[in-house]
Amino acid sequence: MRHGKYPFIIGFLAVPVTLYVTFVVAAYVQTFQLAFTDWSGLGPISYVGFDNFVELWNDELFWRSVQHNLFLLLALPIITIAIALVFAFLLNVGGGHRGGTTKGVWGSKVYRIIFFFPQLLALAIVAVIFGRVYSPDDSGLINGLLPAGWDPILFLADKQLAMLCILAVLVWQSVGFYVVLFSAGMGSVPTEIYEAAALDGANRVTLFFRITIPLLWSTIQVAWVYLGIAAFDVFALVNIMSVERGGPDGATSVLSLMIYRNAFEFSQAGYASALGVSLFILTLAFAALTLRVTRRDAVEL
Amino acid sequence: MTDVFTKPELDRRTLLRRAAAVGLLATPAVGMLSACVGGGEEKTQDQAEGAKSDTNPLGVDPKAPLEIIIFNGGLGTKYATDVDIPSYNKLFPESKVAFSETTEIGKVVQPRINAGTPPDMVNNAGAGLMDMAAIVKAGQAQDLTDMFNAPSVDIAGKTVKDTLVPGAYEQGLFDGKPMVLNYAFTVYGLWYNAALFKKNNWTLPKTWAEFTTLLDQIKAKGITPFAYAGANAAYYQYLAILTSAAKIGGAEVLKAIDENADGAWTAEPVKQAAAAWAEIGAKYSDKKFSGLRHTEVQLQQNQDRVAFYPCGSWLENEQAKDTPAGFEYAVIPMPSITGADKLPQTAIYAAAGEMYYVSSKGKNPRGGMEFLRHMLSKEAAAGFTKLTKVLTVVQGAADGLTVSPGLSSGNELVKAAGKDYFGYRWPELYKKLDTECQAATNELMFNGGTADKFCDRMQKAASAI
Incomplete structure (x- = not known):
């Protein structure tokens, strides 16, 4: 029945491809076009060549935002993956080998739900909640717990701490998803391998580094790309949580927020598009680099 | 002006991103810009016009519907629905006034401007307001000269412009032309x-x-x-x-x-x-x-x-x-x-603050201007002050009103300042x-x-x- 193959495939692809072209590809093309204009967001459009990119190059806030994005790009995946791996290991294998099966630590089913829970909350809600947690006076959850007489910690209003505070929320929110992802990966590792290693006298640490990580490598690689993309788009958290929107004094500014503010608040849609183009290039570069650097020979099971 | 409250931008993109996981192209911030492109091409709509008369100095078509959109912030929207619209409808009972409110003016109105169908009268205010200079530059705002030169609705013998406190008219000038009404006197x-x-x-x-x-x-x-x-x-x-x-x-x-x-x-x-x-x-x-x-x-x-x-x-x-x-x-x-x-x-x-402008490319710009003229009547201004505890640019409209201690205190400040305000x-x-x-x-x-x-x-x- 070869003759029916193409209509079948086209039938499946038509709707998603049309949607993708309309709402993603066309939008990108238009953004590239707008990046070379001085369009305000309203009214006439005129082309200005590379002016937007020259302005970008000289924009100090742009470079600081890039730095913040790069910081998140490194810190978010490393911390999240490290924590998620340890948790997943403890939940699945950490309980040791008993009666022919490997088990997680005691109560691992409950922990699994607890870890996953933040994932169920909308990011905007998480941001609002943590805004209260970090509140710089005694109404804040953390500052309220400090002994009386201590100076409150400013958290989001402190230039040094603000970015770390946002990073902490991002990690808190993402870890659960990757615990589940890695758990699934570990579930597909045959228990015989663990058993054999345990018989050879490997302790938990050795199991983790010598068995679990190599066998999970492709899952970790995917996690890294996802988290990297999340690090490029921390718009919701920064927009809602940070003081002065990206402050104090630009200390939490990121590219996505800059795009939003330039497009919709400063009436510089052309400039915002140029920012968008640079974010696009950065993301592509990151994805290409990640896939190349983490390429290893997959371990066949 | 009255509300710096920043509404959180909800992150529905996160959901899409996870679902799609097509991954590499997921820098959604880039795409959101194009949601509002499409400006540029000129669309001229048929604009309603009626016969001018003493009670209708701007030549409003009494049957033409009017669409207004009000920012719902510190001032609320009650003044529009309970005071201004009835005032307009008293003169033009056959005109249907479509009222809507939003907390994010820019997000609602900007796409409609680019689609060529803006609301007739816009209260451009709040944290999400549009850049007024950009709107004027794009030719989207109606020149309000006729409205300011028209006679006041209920202050006999004076033009609308004459009834305002000093500086209020000037506050709305762009290149010498009045393009926007700053209504609240803060x-x-x-x-x-x-x-x-x-x-x-x-x-x-x-x-x-x-x-x-x-x-x-x-x-x-x-x-x-x-x-x-x-x-x-x-x-x-x-x-x-x-x-x-x-x-x-x-x-x-x-x-x-x-x-x-x-x-x-x-x-x-x-x-x-x-x-x-x-x-x-x-x-x-x-x-x-x-x-x-x-x-x-x-x-x-x-x-x-x-x-x-x-x-x-x-x-x-x-x-x-x-x-x-x-x-x-x-x-x-x-x-x-x-x-x-x-x-x-x-x-x-x-x-003077809190901007109200009329869309030059809307269906009923004359009606929009007429609406502003009604807002600037002494009665409507007093109604606004009663409901919002904020003074208006209409001179003396709040005199004799005892609404609240803060309003009285502010009113005294204005009187004591005399001409020394800036x-x-x-x-x-x-x-x-x-x-x-x-x-x-x-x-x-x-x-x-x-x-x-x-x-x-x-x-x-x-x-x-």
């Missing part, structure tokens, strides 16, 4: 709880020395003497600094900043004002306020934990729900910094400079900044425009 000063002050026998300060002495007394009571919300409303404070600067050096100081004159920000009065306020920030406030939002600080004032708060006259209405019984809002002008200030101690920052427009003209000034102000007040640093930083940013 008075700025230092707000306090009159009941608390009476209880403690604190006398209201006129000079800076009296001010700091009083702040010392307040501090001794364990109350934070002065605070503003650094997290999202630092502009209340830079307004205070620039008000002091104008009192020292005259309104020309602000004019120079509006015109972006060379050295406007490094002028001596600005420096003196910044230095005086920096000391207040360092000695009489607390760093923690740099991380609090305006609602939180205003609540603390309602709880008598903060004494003075710099703000505009919408404050009382905004806090109406949280103000405990016995709390009496009152306002004083900024104390004079030097003994040789150019303007008297009673001088205040007071300005304002500026630079934050709406150069929006990026506004962002810069909020950061610079927080640095000055809370993070060990100095007047020189503040002025140099602002001058540098202003020169880069």
Whole structure:
């Protein structure tokens, strides 16, 4: 029945491809076009060549935002993956080998739900909640717990701490998803391998580094790309949580927020598009680099 | 103007991203720009027109529907639905007025402008307002000259323009033409709880020395003497600094900043004002306020934990729900910094704000202008003040109204100031400079900044425009 193959495939692809072209590809093309204009967001459009990119190059806030994005790009995946791996290991294998099966630590089913829970909350809600947690006076959850007489910690209003505070929320929110992802990966590792290693006298640490990580490598690689993309788009958290929107004094500014503010608040849609183009290039570069650097020979099971 | 409340942008993109996981192309921020492209091509709609008459000086088609959109913030929308629309419909009962409200004007109206079907009358206000200069430049705003020159609805023998307080008309000029109506007349000063002050026998300060002495007394009571919300409303404070600067050096100081004159920000009065306020920030406030939002600080004032708060006259209405019984809002002008200030101690920052414009490319621009004419009637203006506790630009419309202590206090301030009131427009003209000034102000007040640093930083940013 070869003759029916193409209509079948086209039938499946038509709707998603049309949607993708309309709402993603066309939008990108238009953004590239707008990046070379001085369009305000309203009214006439005129082309200005590379002016937007020259302005970008000289924009100090742009470079600081890039730095913040790069910081998140490194810190978010490393911390999240490290924590998620340890948790997943403890939940699945950490309980040791008993009666022919490997088990997680005691109560691992409950922990699994607890870890996953933040994932169920909308990011905007998480941001609002943590805004209260970090509140710089005694109404804040953390500052309220400090002994009386201590100076409150400013958290989001402190230039040094603000970015770390946002990073902490991002990690808190993402870890659960990757615990589940890695758990699934570990579930597909045959228990015989663990058993054999345990018989050879490997302790938990050795199991983790010598068995679990190599066998999970492709899952970790995917996690890294996802988290990297999340690090490029921390718009919701920064927009809602940070003081002065990206402050104090630009200390939490990121590219996505800059795009939003330039497009919709400063009436510089052309400039915002140029920012968008640079974010696009950065993301592509990151994805290409990640896939190349983490390429290893997959371990066949 | 009345609401700096920043509505959180919900992140539905996260969901899409996870679901799609097509992964590599998921930098969604880039795509969102194009949601509003499509401007450029000119669409001319049929615009309604009727016969002109004495009661219909703008030639409104009495049957044509009218669409208005109101920002729902500190002022609410009741004044439009309960006062202005009935007033319009009294004259044009056959015209159906379609009313809608939003907290994000830009997000609702901008796509409609680009689609060529804007609402007829737009209340461009709130944190998500559109850049008015850009709208005018794009030819989307109706020239309101005819409306201002038309006779007032209920003040006999006067044109609409004649009924306004001085400066209100000028505030809406773009290249010499009135393109926007600034309707609310907002008075700025230092707000306090009159009941608390009476209880403690604190006398209201006129000079800076009296001010700091009083702040010392307040501090001794364990109350934070002065605070503003650094997290999202630092502009209340830079307004205070620039008000002091104008009192020292005259309104020309602000004019120079509006015109972006060379050295406007490094002028001596600005420096003196910044230095005086920096000391207040360092000695009489607390760093923690740099991380609090305006609602939180205003609540603390309602709880008598903060004494003075710099703000505009919408404050009382905004806090109406949280103000405990016995709390009496009152306002004083900024104390004079030097003994040789150019303007008297009673001088205040007071300005027409809250923008209303008519779409030139809408279906019924004449109806839109007529609606503004009704808003500017004495009756509608009084109704607005009753409902919102905010004065309007219609002269004397609030006289004899006893609505609330804060409104009366603000009204007294205006009377005492006489001709000595002033304002500026630079934050709406150069929006990026506004962002810069909020950061610079927080640095000055809370993070060990100095007047020189503040002025140099602002001058540098202003020169880069």
